[in-house]
Amino acid sequence: EGASEQCQFMLDHDNVKQFNRWDEKDTEEWSNKVLDGLVEAWITEAEANGLADARGYYETYKELVQDVTQEDLDKDPVIACVNEFYDQGRNER
Numbered sequence: 001e002g003a004s005e006q007c008q009f010m011l012d013h014d015n016v017k018q019f020n021r022w023d024e025k026d027t028e029e030w031s032n033k034v035l036d037g038l039v040e041a042w043i044t045e046a047e048a049n050g051l052a053d054a055r056g057y058y059e060t061y062k063e064l065v066q067d068v069t070q071e072d073l074d075k076d077p078v079i080a081c082v083n084e085f086y087d088q089g090r091n092e093r
Helices: 002-012 024-048 054-065 070-075 077-087
Strands: none
Touching: 002 077, 024 054, 070 077
């Protein structure tokens, strides 16, 4: 609900010109550069905050993500917001 309200706030303000998604090439490049370090930092932080077996939790998360469908992604409020910007012609496709 919060992301949906924030999206509407951005849509209602003319000074927010666009809300883009990265293309696959840019996403892959970013992932290759930083993902491993981010995961390790998250595991360290999560365990420091009391999550037992954060690495196992992350591995389970990765397995579950494989089952996500495009329909599921379309329900994601952030993805829906980006799509709304595109639908209104405020982003270049």
